[in-house]
Amino acid sequence: MNTPASPPEVKEAVIKMYAAREEIHPREVKGRYATLRWACVWLTQALFYGLPWLQMNGRQAVLFDLGARKFHLFGLVLWPQDFIYLAALLIVCAYGLFLVTAVAGRVWCGYACPQTVYTEIFLWIERRIEGNRSARIRLDRQPWTPSKIGKRGAKHLAWGLVALWTGFTFVGYFTPVRQLAHEALGFSLGPWELFWVLFYALATYGNAGWMREQVCKYMCPYARFQSAMFDRDTLIVSYDVARGEPRGASKSELKGDCIDCSMCVQVCPTGIDIRKGLQYECIGCAACIDACDSVMDKVAKPHGLIRYATENALAGRWTAAQVRRRILRPRVIGYGLVFVAIAGALFTSLALRTPLKLDVIRDRGAMGREVEDGKIENVYRLQVMNTAERPHLYRVEVAGIDSAAIADEDAVELDGASTRAVPVRVRIEAGRAAGGSHPIRFTVSALDDPSLYVSEKAVFIVPK
Amino acid sequence: MSDFTSGFWNWYIALITILGIAGCAILLWSQSVHKVRIGKDGQPEKTTGHVWDEDLTELNTPMPRWWMVLFYLTIVFAIAYLVLYPGLGSYAGKLGWQSSGAYKAEVKQANADFGPLFDQYLKQDIKMVARDPQARAIGERLFLNYCAQCHGSDARGNKGYPNLTDSDWLYGGEPSVIKETIMKGRNGQMPPMGAAVGSDKDVENVAHYVRSLSGLTADPVKVSFGKPKFGACAACHGADAHGNPALGAPNLTDKIWLYGGSAETVMETIRKGRNNTMPAWGEFLGEGKVHVLAAYVWSLSNGAEAPVVAAK
Numbered sequence: 024m025n026t027p028a029s030p031p032e033v034k035e036a037v038i039k040m041y042a043a044r045e046e047i048h049p050r051e052v053k054g055r056y057a058t059l060r061w062a063c064v065w066l067t068q069a070l071f072y073g074l075p076w077l078q079m080n081g082r083q084a085v086l087f088d089l090g091a092r093k094f095h096l097f098g099l100v101l102w103p104q105d106f107i108y109l110a111a112l113l114i115v116c117a118y119g120l121f122l123v124t125a126v127a128g129r130v131w132c133g134y135a136c137p138q139t140v141y142t143e144i145f146l147w148i149e150r151r152i153e154g155n156r157s158a159r160i161r162l163d164r165q166p167w168t169p170s171k172i173g174k175r176g177a178k179h180l181a182w183g184l185v186a187l188w189t190g191f192t193f194v195g196y197f198t199p200v201r202q203l204a205h206e207a208l209g210f211s212l213g214p215w216e217l218f219w220v221l222f223y224a225l226a227t228y229g230n231a232g233w234m235r236e237q238v239c240k241y242m243c244p245y246a247r248f249q250s251a252m253f254d255r256d257t258l259i260v261s262y263d264v265a266r267g268e269p270r271g272a273s274k275s276e277l278k279g280d281c282i283d284c285s286m287c288v289q290v291c292p293t294g295i296d297i298r299k300g301l302q303y304e305c306i307g308c309a310a311c312i313d314a315c316d317s318v319m320d321k322v323a324k325p326h327g328l329i330r331y332a333t334e335n336a337l338a339g340r341w342t343a344a345q346v347r348r349r350i351l352r353p354r355v356i357g358y359g360l361v362f363v364a365i366a367g368a369l370f371t372s373l374a375l376r377t378p379l380k381l382d383v384i385r386d387r388g389a390m391g392r393e394v395e396d397g398k399i400e401n402v403y404r405l406q407v408m409n410t411a412e413r414p415h416l417y418r419v420e421v422a423g424i425d426s427a428a429i430a431d432e433d434a435v436e437l438d439g440a441s442t443r444a445v446p447v448r449v450r451i452e453a454g455r456a457a458g459g460s461h462p463i464r465f466t467v468s469a470l471d472d473p474s475l476y477v478s479e480k481a482v483f484i485v486p487k
Numbered sequence: 488m489s490d491f492t493s494g495f496w497n498w499y500i501a502l503i504t505i506l507g508i509a510g511c512a513i514l515l516w517s518q519s520v521h522k523v524r525i526g527k528d529g530q531p532e533k534t535t536g537h538v539w540d541e542d543l544t545e546l547n548t549p550m551p552r553w554w555m556v557l558f559y560l561t562i563v564f565a566i567a568y569l570v571l572y573p574g575l576g577s578y579a580g581k582l583g584w585q586s587s588g589a590y591k592a593e594v595k596q597a598n599a600d601f602g603p604l605f606d607q608y609l610k611q612d613i614k615m616v617a618r619d620p621q622a623r624a625i626g627e628r629l630f631l632n633y634c635a636q637c638h639g640s641d642a643r644g645n646k647g648y649p650n651l652t653d654s655d656w657l658y659g660g661e662p663s664v665i666k667e668t669i670m671k672g673r674n675g676q677m678p679p680m681g682a683a684v685g686s687d688k689d690v691e692n693v694a695h696y697v698r699s700l701s702g703l704t705a706d707p708v709k710v711s712f713g714k715p716k717f718g719a720c721a722a723c724h725g726a727d728a729h730g731n732p733a734l735g736a737p738n739l740t741d742k743i744w745l746y747g748g749s750a751e752t753v754m755e756t757i758r759k760g761r762n763n764t765m766p767a768w769g770e771f772l773g774e775g776k777v778h779v780l781a782a783y784v785w786s787l788s789n790g791a792e793a794p795v796v797a798a799k
Contacts, residue, residue, distance in 0.1 A: 034524070034525040035522050035523065035524055035525065036522070036523060036524075036525050036531040037520050037521070037522055038520065038521055038522075038523050038531050038547065039519065039520055039521075039549065040518055040519050040520060040521050040535075040547070040549055040550070041519055041549050041550050041551065041552045041554070041555045042549035042550070042551060042552060043551075043552045044551060044552065044553065234553075237551060237553070240551075241550075241551055241554065384640075386635070386639050386640050386641075387636070388635075388636055388637055388638075388639055388645050388648070389639055389645040389646075392645065392646070402639050402640050402641050402643070403640070404631065404635070404640040431641070444627075444628070444631050444640075446631075446635075446639075446640035446641040446642075447641075448641050448643070
């Protein structure tokens, strides 16, 4: 750091190195992209709020029971041992995101991200209670009159109710939602349930009501690393400088198509001016496209002064067909292949999954013991897990050494979605194996379903 | 309490912690405002005023104020934490929290949660408890957790560790005795008897006699020489060699051998004696769990009316 000595006549000022958030009041926008976004809002929210209420097989269809460590996903019951599926699912989601971003930019941010969706819902409430953009700006400047207090109070109450319902629904994925509803209505929620309902309600209220674009600008990691997926063929919300400039309201031939009405700025949820080019704040919601298209209609100019376009398309004045031809490029094909491969592996693995698990634990206390007639006996503990939802009767078999057999009862009965440790003694006849350790294999198979079996290797020790 | 012999490291750590927190606060406060030059338009310049390499300036892109507020809140949190909880050198904190205390609280909570279940079994006779499938399922899990290491998952024992599934008991197989064995443990001692029995030849003869008692192959000549020498053993094992449960002295007339029934092993046992311990579990597990365990162990050799079913 090298600050040059300032000449005495230079005036100085003290500035703040942090900035207070400036309230953004986005203008309501109508158009095809706004309709698409609202369709996404309805779809994702119907799914989110509705799913916990769905019943299946006499239980909640989707329930992540952390206490019992069982994760119900429609017909599937996943156990902590199935955690690999969650990892695969996250990888599939990540590559889906990469793929979409490489092709069409931040469409996830603009249409489906919870931050966008809840902000949209909260903005809708705000608009119904406090009025449109100019009314809201006026209200901001007003002193605290009873009318303002009433409007603000009503808004926060409505936000709070939506937020509480959201928090309640979220907790309903982890604890049975019907029971939770009864408890909530009777004000008898458990302390942790209450905490998490309030926690997620507060997060929703704070993020969608107060933080809004601050989340995208300063908190979201995805917003920052997505530029790694961008290239000159990625669709971004772009202002056509060549067509728009020089901007101005005059009808002179010298002026471009942009009439400088600032509608694109007024509708922007992050408060940027898209005409300055691609900025990291832009979440790709295309509100400015809808706004500009409606203005172009009024001034009888073609749509698309602001449009989804690629950098190459803008520079080379490409047609839509030319842009489409660049979609299949190495980056997109690469993301696509990984996406398809992992998604395929995930679903194949889920479809072929056996709802039966087996762990073999050899007793460590005794290496191997001699019993009557010189037979050698080893003891194992079989941890049998029935991950299906109905009870099964299983048979335990052992193979690997001539004459190896189970010395006790070889049938094991397990309730649905239960686990049991079964001590098992394996015997071989005298002289069938030399001293030392020999590999053997346990097989547990369902008596009522030959395709339901699982096999696990173990070691049989013959004393020397 | 402290791992160090002097108070130096205590103060060293406390000082670093305090200076670190204070340093963060001072840095945050001092860097939140900055002096810049006023530009030609009469407005403060948009740069931070730092200039490198003659004309390289740094744009002032301010961070959000809420982030600053959050940072100050973390400092407040850190100070409150250090006042309430251990963290500042060896200072224990106002709340007196300890990890051992947290463990005790969890154990207390678990006992409060599961205690009533075991108390209910405690009121019942052990044989009654053994008839309850749920109690046997609990007992099986307790057994696999605490007993299987020595007695084996199948409870059939191991060399030196008795088989619990037969009807042969060193100290008696009555439910109350089994419970007492688990509660208080056992200390089985057989002194070295070589000198008492006599010469090496005598020891071998006694071993053959002992083997003959349970019908094992034995040299008839050695048996006849060994029989009179068995008197030294009869004090504990009884003249008829049927053992004495009060002393834990095993019955030598059955085919059950704790350490092995070969002539060599029996001779070794006679010469060197045996020393065996079953630890006491009463204090660790509590009487309720031991009661259920005793019922499970008793049921192993007395037949369960219904098979153990897996609990959910």
